[in-house]
Amino acid sequence: MESETLDTSSIRKIAIIGSGLAGLTAAIMLGRSGHQVRVFEKSRGPGGRLASKRVANGAVDVGAQYFTSRNPAFLKFLEDYAGADRFGPWRGTFGFQKAQEGWQPFPGESRYVGIPRMTAITRGLSEHVELTAQVRIERITRTGARWQLVSTDGKELGEFDQVVITAPPAQTQELLAASGMTQLLSETHAPGGDILPCWAVAVHFLKAPSAPFDAMRPDSDVLYWVANNSSKPGRDDSGQWWVLHATPEWTKANVDTTPETVTNELLTAFRGLTGFSGVPVESVAHRWLYARSASTDQPGFLWDQGQGVGVAGDWLVGGRVEGAWESANRLAEAMQAGE
Structure with a gap:
């Protein structure tokens, strides 16, 4: 009988910031490849722009x-x-x-x-990922070869090999600036x-x-x-x-x-x-x-392979809902191609 050994060296811990369509798509695609993925969301639940408000009945x-x-x-x-x-x-x-x-x-x-x-879609997608809600990420800091996520209340949320940011552009830029990632920050200015x-x-x-x-x-x-x-x-x-x-x-x-x-x-x-x-x-x-x-600059996604940090979102592909899925897919493919 042949024995099989799981090669854990290729399995990465990946943090996804934001649980809209882009964040959930990235989490599912990367998780499907065997990586350990955790999604962080500042609101009470997933949704992003697929948002609904509770009303009577x-x-x-x-x-x-x-x-x-x-x-x-x-x-x-x-x-x-x-x-x-x-x-x-x-x-x-x-x-x-x-x-x-x-x-x-x-x-x-x-x-x-x-x-x-509309939120039925992201609620359904979120059933396939590990989601931590009501946590706002203030910055990511380098600790050796890994990234530590730090919340706005100062809590450290774990170390990760790679980070994917799927927040709106202004919030993405604030996070990158607070994390000292000037090169990736500069790449967000035109599309965002x-x-x-x-x-x-x-x-x-x-x-x-x-x-x-x-x-x-x-x-x-x-x-x-x-x-x-x-x-x-x-x-x-x-x-x-x-x-x-x-x-x-x-x-x-x-x-x-x-x-x-x-x-x-x-x-x-x-x-x-x-x-x-x-x-x-x-x-x-x-x-x-x-x-x-409204930007005509549409790179699709941003990926700093050396740092292990990527950015995805519909604003990088023209703003359509399907664009969020497309952006996350393309980023996930680029991340896996660099393994």
Whole structure:
């Protein structure tokens, strides 16, 4: 009988900072190769931009509203690791408004959402990784040939051979600066230099508003996106939840405005758009300081093989949801190629 010996010299301890789609993808792909991977998340649970807010009798999506897939392998990954029942097509009607031409339908394309909320996808993916939540990493410090993670409250969280950072660009840059990684920090400036903010407001009406489409890109100085969240599959809502996203320009001008004022301003613009005068029975507002990338510099990922530190995220591939998966995949491949 032949005996087999496991070569543990090729097994690395890897820390992933951030549990959005990029972080969870990197953790799954590297873990699948046999490495010991641990994910650290500053919030209570995974999600990133696939974010939902708990509301009465359910949840409402306040982050990414849907995603598309150009690479069939992306949907296969979600089926395998999130679960085929955790997402599905959103068959609502989509339209955009032109100043002189009125409303036009969006081009035909399959659009997908998490079921029963966007966070169902990252919740499903997180079941395959070791996740430590409610811990914010302040810096990483070199201890010999390994990295020590240090939290904002001064706790040391263990030593790792390699580190992957999947936080938004500003937070990634703060972490790299605090860790003295000037070269990798400089490589983040171009792709991370133009991240647009967004105020998001969700309002609940008992009586359904009348609108030309379920999801709309209006010609507006205030509203960038308007959507009937209740038209998505798996949302068993009484009445209707509508999600209103402000334009980047309006958000920048009102970034420090109170949530109450923002809600009133976006609701006024919504009424002007639809002619609906109903009063919401519930509302929730969320400010995204780093909503989407407008940079044309798209390196895909960043990897310092000598230091063993990489960066992944949708902002490195143009900002699409699928881009987070693509970025993490490409980084994982580069890390394994250097073994």
